[in-house]
Amino acid sequence: MLGEEELRKLFPEYEDTIQPSGIDLKVDKIYEQTTGGSxxxxxxxxxxxxxxxxxxxxxxxxxxxxAYSVTIMGKTHIPVGYTMLYLPRSTLLRSFISVHTAVGDPGFYGTLQFMIVNNGEYEYKLKKGERIAQAVVFKVTGSGEYDGSYQEKNNINKGS
Structure with missing residues (x-):
């Protein structure tokens, strides 16, 4: 797992939220589901x-x-050769709020979107810009590059 020094080099866009062993991720927008899917x-x-x-x-x-869908502030670029795992902040878990995430693949660029669920019996207040998850970053050997349907276009040089 990468520490603060390496995170600052790889993820300058998160300079203000880098922690000793991860990157804090902040709420941008929250969405409600209006139809089913498959x-x-x-x-x-x-x-x-x-x-x-x-x-x-x-x-x-x-x-x-x-359950709600939540987007994270800013765009995330995961360099090839690295992966991100996203973990919920413990304050939310202690408040009966869960954050469901996935793996961030090498080469991904775009807006992170998670699911947040109020599992409790009462309403929960959450301010835009609050930290809800932490990304931890690991080196990956022999990785390919993400080229899935959630990839957004970017101006970042590939492989950087």
């Missing part, structure tokens, strides 16, 4: 979503027993 024979039919409105203080209210 995954059949690797054909993705994603549910439609709509942005959850926050109040005038940029605070979202998460309903009990409800």
């Amino acid at each position: 995954l059949i024979d690797n054909q993705k039919n994603l549910p439609e979503i709509k942005e959850l409105k926050c109040d005038e203080n940029e605070i979202y209210t998460l309903k009990p027993k409800t």
